[in-house]
Amino acid sequence: MSLLSLNNVSVAYDKNVILKDFNLNVEKGELLSLLGPSGCGKTTTLRLIAGFLQASGGQFIFDGKDYSQVPINKRHFGFVFQNYALFPHLSIFENVAFGLRQRKVDRKEIEKRVKHMLEVVSLSGFEKRFPAELSGGQRQRVAIARALVIKPDLLLFDEPLSNLDANLRVTMRVEIRRIQQELGITTVYVSHDQEECFSISDKVAILNKGVIEQLDQPKTIYKYPKTEFVARFIGFNNFIQCRQREEHETHLTFFTEQEKFEVQKNAGTTSTRALKLAIRPDNIVIEKCRTGSGGTPGHRDNTLTGQVKISTFLGRSYQYEVDTSLGTFQVNREMEMPFSTGDRVILIFPKEKLVLVD
């Protein structure tokens, strides 16, 4: 059984429904990220778990017990805030010791555990300083130490790195992952940064308008998005709407009005109803249209002819917007002799790179 389960939970502010019949399960010891654009309900979910807000319906089960009515201060969860939320009037030592003092832990024990935790976050020697004297990264590490020192049953992160600069973000997320694994503590992590979520999580849940679109391992989501929203969110910018499908042993065939696409069966093609294909701009092959020989190229499967509309230099590669009979496609390509606007090209869609989305 899962350590944490939200069963058919609903949350509404006034008349704004944020979550409706929302379900989520988190297994013991894993780091699960909630990822999505702002307003998708990820922070609401986290605050609900923390107890900062009450669900209007549904059930929150933690460790086999109903936690719906358990007050915040009895939940024993660690929460790390986006703006750190350190106590400005207390020293770093007292900030970290706060949770232990509430639990009436013995003085010597407090000293030992705070010292140890400050070592874990590499802030030994900062005990007597005050939050205002620390940099953003140091403050966030104090916040993490403060949440961890109480040995919480669950650790909750609310966009903890979004106020830090880019380099520090990378260092800190490695740190967070290291500490989380070292202590084996179940964690729910909220972010709108994909790279951050993918790099530290065991599982990622992608949220859209209060619904989990897909919950999987980062690699699976990255390669095989299940819905159009997820596909778009992680950079599958090209879609082909088909009208018909045929199932074969090793592959599927899709038909549009005039074109035919073969798709190799893989983890991304399990949907039995879907008629929409998606592909990353990096995976489309672009070639110069040879009008002379070989007949009309458009008649080959998995290809489309088109005309380059916009050509943008991205540094590592070129990005082309290509107009075709099925709409505009975005293609990234490294090449010495780039195409220019107006060139006739063929787009080839490799059958192993196409995925199927709802």
Place this chain on the structure above:
Amino acid sequence: MMNEKDRGLAIFTWLTFIVLLGPLVIIIITSFGADSYLSFPPKSLSLHWYQNIFETEGFISTFKTSIFVSLIGNLIALIIGIPAAYALSRYHFKGKGVLNALFISPLLIPGIVLGFTMLKYVIVTYHMPIYTGLLVGHSIIMLPFVIRVISSSLSNFDFSIEEAALSLGAGKLATFFKVVLPNIRSGLIAAILLAFLESFNNVDISIFITGPGVSTLPIQMLQYVENYFDPTIAAISVLLMILTAALMFFIERLMGFSYFTKK
């Protein structure tokens, strides 16, 4: 070198100081005069009128009453005002604007109206003892100061800190006393001081409520001036100035005035 414009500004500044502080200087000097009427400059010097304060019946006892009423009234205003300010800053609810206006209203209603109303409809109708009446009246006039100052203090307060304390296991009450209050300390002290001064100097409400046997210092001073025109009042004023200055000095030493300006 100072140009003409700067010189003009300097003169203006000094004039302002003289207008503001001049009367105080005159009062200080006249308080040491030996004559039995207020005169400036005094012909000869004496400490007689200072002695008179302590010998005249009423000044010391009304001073005690004033201090008592201001301190206890302050406490009542804080007990009502802090939770009110907290709720007004922390939560959104229906009728918040009305409630806010209601709490501030004693500032807008003339003291005389408030005092008269208290006398006619509370003191007389319910036979309220004078002390109680004074406490109620003074608490009411102190309340807007407490709520205003503490609200502005709380508007700078990051309530996620409160959530942090709760998530670390502190109960609501503990969170308030250990996390919220220490972080609005400057506002709290400012509120106490402002409210105290407002109450201690109050005449318009006290004059309706005070009665036989119980009076506050400003009322006593007013009555004294009606009967005598000697420098005793000047002497009291000087003592009150010293008291206020000492209080300010003490606070400055304790936490610095910068405490009031920074958040």
